[in-house]
Amino acid sequence: MALPQAKLDMTEARLAALSLPGGAAWATALREDALARVRVMGLPGRRDEYWKYTDPTTLTQPQPPEAALFAGDETPVFGGLDRLKIVFVDGVFDAEASDDLSMAGIEIDRLEDVAKADIHWVKDLYGVLETRGQVPVQRPLAALNTAFATDGIVIRATGKAEKPVSIQYLHGSTTSDAILHHVIKVEEGAELTVLENGPAAARFNKVMEVDVADGGRFNHVRTQGRDHQRRAATHIFTRLGQESVFKSFTLTANGMLTRNECIIEFTGDDGVAHVAGACVGDGDFHHDDTVFVTHDAVNCESRQVFKKVLRNGATGVFQGKILVKQGAQKTDGYQISQALLLDDDSQFLAKPELEIYADDVACSHGSTSGAIDETSLFYLRSRGVPESEAQDLLVLAFLAEAIQEIEDDAIAEDILDRLRAWLERRRK
Amino acid sequence: MLTIKNLHVKLEDEDKQILKGVDLEVEAGKVHAIMGPNGSGKSTLSYVLSGRDGYEVTDGSATMEGEDILEMEPEERAAAGLFLAFQYPVEIPGVGNMTFLRTALNSQRKARGEEELSAADFLKMIREKAKALKIDADMLKRPVNVGFSGGEKKRNEILQMAVLEPKMCILDETDSGLDVDAMKLVADGVNALRDEGRSFLVITHYQRLLDHIVPDVVHIMANGRIIKTGGPELALEVEKNGYADLLTEEVA
Ligand SMILES: Nc1ncnc2c1ncn2[C@@H]1O[C@H](COP(=O)(O)OP(=O)(O)O)[C@@H](O)[C@H]1O
Ligand SMILES: [Mg+2]
Numbered sequence: 160m161a162l163p164q165a166k167l168d169m170t171e172a173r174l175a176a177l178s179l180p181g182g183a184a185w186a187t188a189l190r191e192d193a194l195a196r197v198r199v200m201g202l203p204g205r206r207d208e209y210w211k212y213t214d215p216t217t218l219t220q221p222q223p224p225e226a227a228l229f230a231g232d233e234t235p236v237f238g239g240l241d242r243l244k245i246v247f248v249d250g251v252f253d254a255e256a257s258d259d260l261s262m263a264g265i266e267i268d269r270l271e272d273v274a275k276a277d278i279h280w281v282k283d284l285y286g287v288l289e290t291r292g293q294v295p296v297q298r299p300l301a302a303l304n305t306a307f308a309t310d311g312i313v314i315r316a317t318g319k320a321e322k323p324v325s326i327q328y329l330h331g332s333t334t335s336d337a338i339l340h341h342v343i344k345v346e347e348g349a350e351l352t353v354l355e356n357g358p359a360a361a362r363f364n365k366v367m368e369v370d371v372a373d374g375g376r377f378n379h380v381r382t383q384g385r386d387h388q389r390r391a392a393t394h395i396f397t398r399l400g401q402e403s404v405f406k407s408f409t410l411t412a413n414g415m416l417t418r419n420e421c422i423i424e425f426t427g428d429d430g431v432a433h434v435a436g437a438c439v440g441d442g443d444f445h446h447d448d449t450v451f452v453t454h455d456a457v458n459c460e461s462r463q464v465f466k467k468v469l470r471n472g473a474t475g476v477f478q479g480k481i482l483v484k485q486g487a488q489k490t491d492g493y494q495i496s497q498a499l500l501l502d503d504d505s506q507f508l509a510k511p512e513l514e515i516y517a518d519d520v521a522c523s524h525g526s527t528s529g530a531i532d533e534t535s536l537f538y539l540r541s542r543g544v545p546e547s548e549a550q551d552l553l554v555l556a557f558l559a560e561a562i563q564e565i566e567d568d569a570i571a572e573d574i575l576d577r578l579r580a581w582l583e584r585r586r587k
Numbered sequence: 588m589l590t591i592k593n594l595h596v597k598l599e600d601e602d603k604q605i606l607k608g609v610d611l612e613v614e615a616g617k618v619h620a621i622m623g624p625n626g627s628g629k630s631t632l633s634y635v636l637s638g639r640d641g642y643e644v645t646d647g648s649a650t651m652e653g654e655d656i657l658e659m660e661p662e663e664r665a666a667a668g669l670f671l672a673f674q675y676p677v678e679i680p681g682v683g684n685m686t687f688l689r690t691a692l693n694s695q696r697k698a699r700g701e702e703e704l705s706a707a708d709f710l711k712m713i714r715e716k717a718k719a720l721k722i723d724a725d726m727l728k729r730p731v732n733v734g735f736s737g738g739e740k741k742r743n744e745i746l747q748m749a750v751l752e753p754k755m756c757i758l759d760e761t762d763s764g765l766d767v768d769a770m771k772l773v774a775d776g777v778n779a780l781r782d783e784g785r786s787f788l789v790i791t792h793y794q795r796l797l798d799h800i801v802p803d804v805v806h807i808m809a810n811g812r813i814i815k816t817g818g819p820e821l822a823l824e825v826e827k828n829g830y831a832d833l834l835t836e837e838v839a
Contacts (some may be wrong), residue, residue, distance in 0.1 A: 539687070540749060541637050545694060553681075559681040
């Protein structure tokens with residue numbers, strides 16, 4: 160079916176501002192395939208059902224709107240952890256600031272390098288999970304990413320990684336437009352934690368494909384910080400083998416536009432996937448969590464926990480779907496999305512969905528939004544806690560359920576510290 | 588310590604007058620009790636004094652050590668030394684009891700220009716005070732009042748009072764829902780805090796609490812007013828004859 164002219168024009172205008180990166184024949188072929196997918200789908204527009212609550216215009220226009228840099232003196236999160244650090248500045252790899260890319264139990268390379276090699280394991284995975292994730296809902300920005308990503312990190316974990324891989328995205332130019340694509344392969348029984356933090360660029364399009372083989376474990380924790388004018392569209396595509404575990408948590412503070420999509424597919428029995436997010440938005444803030452979980456195996460557990468604190472006209476969006484295919488018996492699917500609205504100007508738009516074709520499953524979902532509890536607030540104040548601090552205590556309490564999803568205590572504490580610091584800074 | 592003059596209070600959203608001219612003077616170091624039938628305005632008085640929203644003072648004044656407290660924010664009243672043990676303590680999921688207590692204490696200290704207490708000093712202090720009230724470590728770790736029994740909640744209120752060391756303590760039906768042993772524990776906690784510089788306003792529906800916390804003065808409140816004031820014997824009279832006689836006296 161031909162695309163409407165306006166969509167076609169918009170898509171071509173964006174494509175005209177980009178050029179396919181060079182590389183080995185396999186890489187070029189995969190990128191051309193992805194470009195063809197983009198042309199078939201067209202980039203997302205305001206009228207698309209999947210973008211009903213989030214205006215994609217600034218994500219698809221040829222150049223990003225300018226984004227001022229955030230002058231902050233806070234030390235980046237995860238700094239106190241023993242980790243392997245990889246730094247990108249405006250989407251460009253920074254070798255100086257990065258650690259040596261070697262660690263026992265895992266292989267780490269840069270996409271830019273391996274895309275030039277004739278043989279590399281990544282050629283069987285690059286864009287594969289993204290392509291699978293285009294059905295039943297189209298995600299053209301992810302295909303655009305596969306076509307035009309200039310760099311990224313490719314990781315193959317064959318054993319238990321001794322420390323987390325921590326990818327830090329710095330933002331140095333007010334007009335930067337970064338496209339990064341990471342591919343992660345967790346082999347049978349292997350274990351890996353990936354941390355991400357930082358604003359990345361004025362506009363950031365990031366895809367992370369994560370293939371977890373039988374018995375593998377993948378942990379992901381990220382923060383998206385206060386660099387306020389940034390815009391980002393991120394996708395995580397994951398395919399989970401038998402008895403594998405996938406956990407992902409995101410903390411977001413501010414950002415004019417953030418769309419975080421997470422697409423999870425269970426292909427082996429007895430898998431576990433938890434995806435959680437906590438966000439605090441103030442003012443000109445739009446934050447969208449879009450999750451799609453497909454159960455296509457028996458006895459898998461999926462859990463989505465999203466909490467948003469919104470004030471001064473901020474907008475939060477949650478679109479979460481659990482699809483249980485025929486035969487995916489004993490599925491345990493849970494989904495909760497909640498917003499704490501600190502004033503009447505802020506809004507939370509939620510679309511929780513269940514689609515179930517198996518008869519022996521336990522799925523539940525709930526979505527609520529509400530104001531701060533005045534009785535609790537008064538109780539705290541009557542003990543001498545100033546109003547703004549009392550409110551923050553209640554905000555932290557509200558977000559706790561999402562933060563508890565972080566498995567590693569040290570990382571969770573780091574996240575909490577960061578959140579407390581953000582709240583405290585806001586009070587001053 | 589606390590001086591209330593001709594206090595008139597109505598509900599903010601409704602045209603309903605609840606306090607209709609309350610006069611009360613609690614001297615430093617004294618324990619005053621307020622008794623009265625349900626609905627007479629006792630809790631309203633305690634809420635208005637501690638600064639809860641939803642009420643409008645239409646006339647009269649309330650001062651603590653000469654300072655107008657009605658103009659202050661609730662947290663300012665607390666820092667100035669006012670404390671209300673709630674009739675219905677509030678459950679706050681997600682906020683740890685310890686965090687709550689430490690934040691409260693240090694907020695008050697900060698407001699008074701005093702140094703904040705370190706985590707270690709705080710821990711030591713809280714352990715001692717909790718022990719006296721038979722509050723175990725587990726209760727301290729749990730979220731504020733969540734899953735606490737009625738008695739545990741009331742003990743937790745007294746613990747907060749012991750930690751914050753206020754000058755003017757208002758106890759709103761702290762005895763309700765307590766069995767005899769729990770009441771004894773609470774009363775001991777209160778008595779341990781009795782001091783020349785500290786005053787108490789003990790609101791209760793029944794006389795039995797006053798066997799344990801012996802008041803200096805007893806007031807009877809009905810229909811938004813103090814209708815009678817006397818010594819501890821007034822409480823015994825109420826216990827024996829109920830409020831009916833007093834109320835008729837008032838009408839007559
Ligand atoms: N927020 C409120 N909304 C409606 N009525 C109220 C409110 N607060 C108090 N009242 C009414 O005021 C009167 C006094 O209540 P209260 O102060 O709780 O009495 P007491 O503590 O002596 O039992 C009652 O008639 C009660 O229903
Ligand atoms: Mg009452």
